[in-house]
Amino acid sequence: MSFPWAKEYQPQHPLMRYMDEKLPLPRLVYNAVGAGYPVPRNLSYFWNFGVLAGFFLVFQIVTGVVLAMHYAANSTVAFSSIEHIMRDVNWGWLLRYAHANGASFFFIVVYIHIFRGFYYSSYKAPREMIWLLGVVIFLLMMATAFMGYVLPWGQMSYWGAKVITSLFGAIPLAGEAIEVWLLGGYAPDNASLNRFFSLHFLLPFVILGVVILHIWALHIPGSSNPTGVEVKDESDTVPFHPYYTAKDGFGLGVALVLFFILVFFLPNYLGHPDNYIEANPLSTPAHIVPEWYFWPFYAILRAFTQDIFFIPAKLMGVMAMFSAILMWFFLPWLDRSPVRSGHYRPLFRKFFWFGLIPTMALLFYCGGAPAEEPYVMLSQIATAYYFLHFLVVLPIVSMVEKPEPLPNSITEAVLGSDKTMVKGEAADPAV
Amino acid sequence: MRQLISIRVVAVAIGLFFALSVLWALVRGIGPGFSNLAEYGQFTEPNVEQAFHKHPNHYDFSFDGPVGNWDVGQLQRGLKVYDEVCSACHSLKFVAFRDLAELGLTPGQIKAFAAKHQVPGVDKNTGEATTVPGLPTDYFPSPYPNEIAARAANNNAVPPDLSLMTKARHDGTNYVVSLLTGYQKQPAELLKRFPEAKTPPGLHYNPYFANLNIAMPPPLHTDGQVTFDDGAPSDIKSMAEDVAAFLTWTAEPKLVKRRQTGWPVVIFLIFATGLAYMSKQQVWAAVKPKKAA
Numbered sequence: 001m002s003f004p005w006a007k008e009y010q011p012q013h014p015l016m017r018y019m020d021e022k023l024p025l026p027r028l029v030y031n032a033v034g035a036g037y038p039v040p041r042n043l044s045y046f047w048n049f050g051v052l053a054g055f056f057l058v059f060q061i062v063t064g065v066v067l068a069m070h071y072a073a074n075s076t077v078a079f080s081s082i083e084h085i086m087r088d089v090n091w092g093w094l095l096r097y098a099h100a101n102g103a104s105f106f107f108i109v110v111y112i113h114i115f116r117g118f119y120y121s122s123y124k125a126p127r128e129m130i131w132l133l134g135v136v137i138f139l140l141m142m143a144t145a146f147m148g149y150v151l152p153w154g155q156m157s158y159w160g161a162k163v164i165t166s167l168f169g170a171i172p173l174a175g176e177a178i179e180v181w182l183l184g185g186y187a188p189d190n191a192s193l194n195r196f197f198s199l200h201f202l203l204p205f206v207i208l209g210v211v212i213l214h215i216w217a218l219h220i221p222g223s224s225n226p227t228g229v230e231v232k233d234e235s236d237t238v239p240f241h242p243y244y245t246a247k248d249g250f251g252l253g254v255a256l257v258l259f260f261i262l263v264f265f266l267p268n269y270l271g272h273p274d275n276y277i278e279a280n281p282l283s284t285p286a287h288i289v290p291e292w293y294f295w296p297f298y299a300i301l302r303a304f305t306q307d308i309f310f311i312p313a314k315l316m317g318v319m320a321m322f323s324a325i326l327m328w329f330f331l332p333w334l335d336r337s338p339v340r341s342g343h344y345r346p347l348f349r350k351f352f353w354f355g356l357i358p359t360m361a362l363l364f365y366c367g368g369a370p371a372e373e374p375y376v377m378l379s380q381i382a383t384a385y386y387f388l389h390f391l392v393v394l395p396i397v398s399m400v401e402k403p404e405p406l407p408n409s410i411t412e413a414v415l416g417s418d419k420t421m422v423k424g425e426a427a428d429p430a431v
Numbered sequence: 432m433r434q435l436i437s438i439r440v441v442a443v444a445i446g447l448f449f450a451l452s453v454l455w456a457l458v459r460g461i462g463p464g465f466s467n468l469a470e471y472g473q474f475t476e477p478n479v480e481q482a483f484h485k486h487p488n489h490y491d492f493s494f495d496g497p498v499g500n501w502d503v504g505q506l507q508r509g510l511k512v513y514d515e516v517c518s519a520c521h522s523l524k525f526v527a528f529r530d531l532a533e534l535g536l537t538p539g540q541i542k543a544f545a546a547k548h549q550v551p552g553v554d555k556n557t558g559e560a561t562t563v564p565g566l567p568t569d570y571f572p573s574p575y576p577n578e579i580a581a582r583a584a585n586n587n588a589v590p591p592d593l594s595l596m597t598k599a600r601h602d603g604t605n606y607v608v609s610l611l612t613g614y615q616k617q618p619a620e621l622l623k624r625f626p627e628a629k630t631p632p633g634l635h636y637n638p639y640f641a642n643l644n645i646a647m648p649p650p651l652h653t654d655g656q657v658t659f660d661d662g663a664p665s666d667i668k669s670m671a672e673d674v675a676a677f678l679t680w681t682a683e684p685k686l687v688k689r690r691q692t693g694w695p696v697v698i699f700l701i702f703a704t705g706l707a708y709m710s711k712q713q714v715w716a717a718v719k720p721k722k723a724a
Contacts, residue, residue, distance in 0.1 A: 041718060083525045083594070086685070093685045094692070238718055246711040253704030260700060264693025265497055268598060276599035276682075277591075286641065306456040313456070320449050327445075333438050373464040373474030380457035384450040391446025395439040 002031065002219065003038050005234040032219065038237035039244055040225035042414050046120075047223065048251035049113040054211060055252060056106040061204050063099040064148075071151065073197035075190040078153035079278040097267035103145050104270045105259050107293035110138065115360075119352055120228060121340040126221040128332040133214040135328045137207055142294070142325075144203040147196040149291055150188070154275030159288045161188040161196070167301070170315040187281060227413045228340030229406055236410035287370050295367025296360055297321050299379040300386065302371050320383065327390055334390065337398035339406065347401040351393050359385045479628040483621050485613070485638040487605035490672055494679065497694075500687055501680065503535045508659050509677025510534060512670050515657050516650050517593060520585065522573035525594035526681050529567040533684060541567045548572055586633050588646035597675065598682040604675050606639065611671035613639040614649040 009030040011017045020027055030036045070089050072081040085092035114134070117123055123131035146164060150157045165188070169179040184191030222231060231237055238244075262269065270292055274285050290298050304317035311319075342349045359382045366379035407413035464474045471477050493502035510531070513523065528545035536544065545565035550572045552563030565572065574590075575581040581589045597603030617636045622629060630636045634644040654666045663669065679686070 080525070087525065087530075093689060097689075242714045243718070246707070246714040250704065250707040250711045253700060253707045257697060257700045257704055260693065260696050264689055264696065267689070273599050273601055273603065276595040303453050304456055306452075306459050308452045308455070316452055320453070323445070323449065327442075330438065330442060334442050336439075373460070373467070377457055377460055377464060377474075380453050380460070383453045384457070387446045387449040387453075391442040392450075395442060 002036070002222065003231065003234070003237065005237075006031070006038050007035050007239060009034075009036055032215065033245070034241045035239040037219065037222075037240040038231070038234070039223050039240050040231055040236060040410050041238045041243075042225050042227060042410050043223065043244070043247075044226050045247075045251060046112070046116040046226075048248055049109045049116060051248040052109040052252060052255050053106065053113055055255075056102055056109060057204065057207060057211060060099065060102050060106060061208070063095050063102060064201070064204065067095055067099055068201060071197075073151065073194050075153060075193050075279070078151065078193060082152045094263070097263050100271065101259065101263050101267060103148065104291075104293065105255070105262075106141070107145070109255065110141065111293075114138065115357075118356070119342040120224060120226060121335055121337070121342070122224045123332045124335065124340050125332065127218070127224060129217045130214060131332060132329060133210055133217060135325070137210050137214060138328075139325060140203055140207045140210065144200060144207065145291065145293065147200040147203075150193065150196045151200060152275060153193060153279045155277045155279060155283070155285050156272045156275040156288070156290075158188055158279035158281065159285055160290055161192060163288055164290075165192075167314075167318045167321075170312070170318045172315070188279075224340065225410060226341060226343065227407055227410055228344065229408075229410055229413065232409050233411075289368055292364075292368060295365075296363035297324055297367070299363040299367035300324050300383045302367075303376065303379045303383040305376065305380075320387075324386065327387075331390070331394070335394045335398045337401060337403065339403040344404045344406055345397075345401060346404060347397050348394075351389065351397060355385060355393065356389050359389065479621065479625040480642055482624070483618070483638055483643060484641065485609070487602045487609040487639060490605055490608050490675070492604060492672070492676055492679070494676070494686060497690055499690070502676065504661055504663070505673050505676045506534045506680050507536075508657075508661070508663055508670075508673040509675070509680075511659065512651075512657050512674040513593070513677055516670075517674065518571070518574060520574055520581075520590040520647075521593045522575075522590075523571035523594050523681060524573060524592050525570070527568060527570045528565060530684060534680070538567070545569060586646055590647070593678055593681065595682045597679045603682070604679045607675035607678055608668075608671045609639040610637060610645075611649075611651050611674070612668055613637045 009020070009024075009027040011020045011026065016026060019025070027036075067085065070081065070085045070092060072078060082096070085096050087093075089095075117131065117134070146160070150161045161183075165179050165182050168182060169175040171178060180186060182192075183189070184195060222237075225231075272289065272291075289295075298321075301317040301321040304313050304320055306316075307313050308316055337345060337348065339345055342352055362378055362382040363386065366375045366382065369375040467474055467476055475481075493499055493505065513521075528541055528548075531541050531544065532538070545567050548565040548569075548571070549562035550565040550569045552561055553559070554561045562572075573592075575584065578589055597607060600606045614635055614637050617630055628643070630644045634646055635648055636643060637645045651667045651670050656667075657665055657670055659665050663673075683689075
């Protein structure tokens with residue numbers, strides 16, 4: 001793994017030498033996020049978001065474990081136990097608002113991380129495995145977030161659980177049985193709440209495990225970079241520490257400022273007022289909407305309003321919604337362009353900025369809007385392009401496009417022809 | 432290689448299948464959508480809620496904005512409005528009498544206030560369920576023993592608990608004021624356009640209520656209905672504002688503390704981020720390409 005010029009861990013203190021002999025954990029850290037991991041020197045701020053996602057995962061686990069000490073997963077008292085946290089637990093309001101908005105921030109940074117991957121084709125060889133694990137993480141995150149939103153047992157919790165589990169009811173033959181099995185009954189109730197709580201506690205640790213695999217797989221080829229040109233020699237890289245620890249530290253600071261402005265001044269901005277009404281199986285809210293981070297996929301689900309041959313509209317919507325994410329697994333083999341970075345792919349770049357990005361914005365907008373015209377028509381147009389983009393445009397563009405010339409190396413891209421930096425100089429932070 | 436080509440062929444086929452399916456749904460929906468547009472100037476058939484529902488008006492409160500603070504006098508007046516008017520039908524189940532300390536009530540006042548209210552309890556001699564005078568640790572009691580009683584007393588509409596009301600509606604504080612002061616006669620234009628939407632007997636027209644017809648009769652109906660000890664005006668609008676302020680406090684008692692905690696946290700983080708930026712600049716100075724002179 002890594003490059004031949006990667007610095008080797010050399011413990012100075014006898015205690016650290018002893019540790020290195022018995023359990024080389026410091027060596028692992030040194031090679032993972034320390035001076036022992038050479039990273040392309042030209043990473044932009046878009047490469048901060050992996051570290052940020054890791055931060056918010058840990059943040060969610062810590063706040064979540066403490067919240068679980070005060071929360072009661074029982075449908076008769078769940079709602080009031082949340083109010084107990086908000087009113088009587090010391091700093092409980094801060095924990096809960098931080099956890100609820102932490103989920104939103106986790107999704108914001110992960111969406112940026114994923115779209116960074118789309119633009120720079122981070123999914124291409126030799127990094128396919130990192131991408132596949134990333135999609136697994138995203139799916140696990142969605143399951144975890146969905147179950148977490150059920151726990152306060154408000155109106156949106158309840159009806160969200162009902163709508164999402166009823167999607168499985170669209171599966172032919174076994175659907176109804178699966179739905180009952182998932183809920184532990186015919187409608188969301190105490191059995192559903194209990195299992196959702198159990199899984200909501202478990203899955204973050206599963207995510208943590210897959211994140212470790214994701215990072216492990218990353219350290220084999222090393223990080224990608226905005227040019228998409230692979231690292232050739234030592235002058236192309238700098239050690240992760242101190243260069244990227246410093247840069248990530250600044251990025252984390254900016255993210256935390258924005259995050260805590262939301263937590264302290266607008267904590268309910270991203271939530272839905274109906275979730276402050278206790279769950280009532282006899283009263284359906286006028287508009288059932290999931291949390292904002294599900295809106296694009298909710299829009300795709302609702303865009304299919306017509307039966308197609310023998311396939312009912314609902315089943316079409318469910319298949320499309322799941323396919324919308326599952327197809328990301330095949331991206332490494334759909335996009336065959338030898339060039340990674342969108343900077344050097346004129347045609348791909350046009351489809352990305354004028355196709356995919358407006359489409360996602362439209363899907364976000366329509367997913368949060370009521371299921372009526374003109375939002376349905378808009379989401380139908382956006383859904384059509386969404387599928388065409390990944391499954392038709394991407395394979396064809398990558399075959400017909402003539403890429404722009406690439407720089408010879410990362411160093412050349414950074415310094416231009418004027419190579420004032422001699423080889424090796426960059427590797428020494430003391431200079 | 433042959434395998435990879437076939438993956439792309441399958442992908443194109445699946446992509447076209449989903450895209451054409453959804454476009455087919457679009458084609459089927461375009462006709463009705465645009466015929467509505469031609470007839471009504473909008474994509475959906477107009478309905479009475481959409482045409483006549485009003486968003487809350489804006490009212491000024493002392494706790495607005497990032498540095499706002501409670502007006503304790505106003506909260507106490509709001510408590511009085513709740514206690515004398517709203518509490519006849521609405522519970523406040525997440526608020527305890529002890530919480531009133533935050534409204535500036537002394538321990539003696541809280542004790543006296545709690546004792547004025549009967550809360551569910553147990554007869555010490557017989558063990559039977561009864562009501563006893565409240566203690567500071569008790570919560571505001573519900574006016575009805577159960578939901579069926581609440582329904583029976585209110586024309587089959589359960590008066591909702593008010594503890595979280597201002598967070599359970601969009602723009603909740605303004606909503607409460609708008610709703611309480613928004614009772615009016617049904618507009619003639621509404622009856623002309625939607626004759627079938629005439630307010631049924633037993634309900635009351637209020638354009639700020641989601642479906643326009645609310646079961647609650649106007650609770651604040653007379654200026655001076657509640658007498659304030661501090662001599663503050665007690666016209667309907669003032670009483671509505673006071674009780675909305677009080678319900679904002681019951682919904683989010685930590686509102687002011689939250690913002691007061693937020694300022695130092697955010698200011699510290701901006702400072703720390705500035706330091707992080709400077710250290711990042713210093714670390715990177717050595718490898719940054721020199722600017723062409």
